[in-house]
Amino acid sequence: MTPGDNGASTPEDEDPFGYLYADGQARGAQPPSGGYGYPNSVSRVRPVGERTYGGQQGQTIPQQGTYGQPNAHYQAPETLPGGAPTTQQPLPGSGGRGRGSGPNTKGLLIGAVAVVAAVVIGISIAMINGNDDDKKGNAAQPTQSQSQSASTEPSSTSSVSSTGKLPKTDAKTLRLGGGATTASDVKGAQADGGVYVANFNNVGASLTWTVNGIPAAGKYTVFLGYSVPGKDGTATLTINGTPSNQPVKFRNWAKAPEGNYERGWTKTYNWVQLTKGTNTIKISCEQGNQCDAYLDQLSLAKGWVTSED
Template sequence: MTPGNNGASTPEDDDPFGYLYADGQANGAQPPSGGGYGYPNSVSRVRSVGERQYGQQAPTAPYAQPNVPQQAAYGQPNAHYAAPETFPGGPPTVPQQSGHGGGGGRGRGPNTKGLLIGAIAVVAAVVIGIGVAMLGGDSGDGKAGDEATTSPSASQSASPSESATKQADDTFEPQKIDAKALLLSGTSTATDVAGAQSDGGVYVTGFNQVGAAVTWNVSGIPESGKYTLNVRYGVPGKDANATLTINGEAQTRPLNMANFSKAAEGDYEKGWTTTYASITLNKGTNVIKISCEQGNQCDANLDQLSLEKGWKN
């Protein structure tokens, strides 16, 4: 080395920004161009491990040590440091423990099995919650249940709907009544003739006279229309008939009480049988009257009356 100005007095005094100051410019500092710190013939030194930033070009100078590896690009091992195992005779290289293997080394990877179990548990909890909500509803703070009980839903109504009322009205149970329970006029009851189906075997007798009548006040008729009146009676082996009146209007055809059982004349016990009449009733309450009028043959006992919807064929 020849005497002269070699830049800063010592390598530690090298100022990479010396060219920005007057004294640095007086000493010949120039902007860096890939070499030293900016002073002519400045000393280039190998920095300690970790001092240099990745990607920074190592300075070169006449006094730089030979065969020093240059700084590697970002993401590559530091050129100024080599692990002992890379030198000849260094300790053997120990493979890094895999994160997927057993053991508790620091290189162990994430516990994917635990994550999978956790995810399954979350899904199961959600499914259970949905099932409970569908079965019993969300109890919450009680508001949902209060709303369901205090106000009708879309399918409900505070009052019965027309369709529900109509369906209830259309339902008609056949009605039956014993003749002794009817309103009697000019008649009486008896139990002498066996075979009557009324309670206690009681039937209505004394019907064989003009003005005798039985009246049935029928309520609960769901709708106006066709109905059938069934009458169980007994005759002494001969035909009989009577006048049938519905709501004050006498029917054009008399009630036929013929000897359908083919009993012998005078045999009331064998003469029990049934007849029917097709009538039309109004919705609500109706008055049905069977009477013995002029021109009728009324020698008969009356046992029971019943009512059903529609006409028989």
């Protein structure tokens, strides 16, 4: 086509929508008779109410009557030849599950159980750790109790006072050994609380007293309170690890009837040599002794005397 208004050379070169514009209409453009204005298009214009199905021409469906009223001539597309199938096909990967099937509840249930199990395990671990922490805390308590017990155990040690007065001690402050124990059921003991050393009538039973601050080496007297059941007895005296050649004599000075410990309380003494400073005094039941006695107090006096005063 040359410049100017020479018209269309062929139908393909003609503007198919020229009839829509004023200049096209001035040139005499007319709406196309076939299709939507495209060349070689297929006309699909049909009377209102006609509809073809399944690719068959000429088969029509009568137009429905009044809205909302059933049409006796209406046929569902599914009933017509070539119509859509009525059976719903399962989706790929659906595993044959039909329409309306819910979500995978089995998977959800397994997930919920796993979450609950994790929570339970976490709580159990916390409780175990808590239980482990409680056990560690309790383990320290026996140590503390032992320390308290150790602090209340008899020191078995006495010291000379600053004025030079020699000490006296009760049975419950002595270090006991060989099965010797303390008791207080028999009345008459002079020690604090009426406590005395019992179970002494066994070979190896002993009591030990350590005295600090002896001002000078020399002669001293050890006094011992005791009770016998109406008969005499003996024990072994050891000073600083050396047994004395004189036994401790448990004489029935109180004239108690046989078997009567309550009326048998009295005192005895032994003369000893002590060194300056610390000395250890031990009274024990050894082989050959007659140790059937209760012991309640020990005291020291300067020199070889017969009385504590």
